């Protein structure tokens with residue numbers, strides 16, 4: 628077992644934080660002073676270190692580039708009004724990271740490195756967590772195969788990194804979504820439930836086509852009929868129909884088990900909705916829209932939290948919503964944001980103190 632006390636820590640000589648314009652923090656553009664690094668060699672994790680954020684050099688034969696054994700996570704840290712730092716539900720991301728690792732035939736990472744390493748890294752760079760409403764520190768754990776020999780087989784060596792990126796408010800504009808009827812993101816038995824790099828590479832072509840037609844993202848559907856709804860980009864999806872909040876179920880392994888999805892389900896129940904996790908078909912959505920019982924559609928994800936959908940297009944049928952009059956999505960967002968920023972009781976134990 629790795630003892631985090633053995634972690635080698637090298638700090639920067641001069642912090643870059645003074646160069647940072649906290650008023651202008653686009654998502655994922657700037658990185659903090661330090662990063663965590665660990666190597667999987669000879670069947671165990673070793674060389675756990677925190678060091679200045681810096682480039683890494685590899686041979687061109689790095690197998691992660693050729694065969695795609697690469698997985699990641701996305702987590703956020705916040706400061707409460709007293710200035711204390713918290714990470715939101717990191718154990719959920721830790722479990723999901725290891726599920727992704729298993730599916731991609733990669734080694735699992737111990738809690739000592741993922742959680743305790745993250746905590747130590749954030750403690751060192753805690754000045755990088757903006758103490759402002761709607762600001763946060765985005766945490767990006769990533770693992771990839773580092774063997775350098777061309778041949779399709781599981782790598783014997785891997786690198787694990789944690790990067791930190793301060794981010795400003797993500798004022799999600801209501802989105803226009805195209806219901807995909809040709810391309811497929813995930814099929815039963817595939818890797819849809821894993822946060823592996825290839826899922827994103829594979830989704831860009833269909834998204835680019837939708838963008839050309841004026842849509843922001845596609846809503847992925849099942850691979851056979853293109854009618855059963857999956858998820859959007861890096862967001863899970865919710866439909867408010869009458870007193871029900873419906874979100875596609877995870878049973879087939881085609882959808883990412885979002886932490887924001889899980890948090891939203893809890894809050895929706897608290898708000899009095901009947902939450903249903905089940906298969907949902909575009910025909911049911913269209914029928915509810917026509918009857919006027921479909922009132923809100925929104926996406927959930929760590930980056931934007933809750934993103935209202937103002938237009939949903941399936942074949943020639945366009946569903947439009949006036950998001951200004953919505954009550955549910957803004958309320959879920961408000962409650963979730965207040966819990967994350969320590970302004971509302973954390974009754975579900977979602978905050979992890981740094």
Ligand SMILES: *Cc1c(COP(=O)(O)O)cnc(C)c1O
Pocket residue numbers: 701822858859860861862863883884885886887888927928929930
């Ligand atoms: C990361 C991600 C989500 C959202 O997960 P959260 O844990 O809520 O951030 C949803 N779908 C996909 C495909 C994702 O990659």
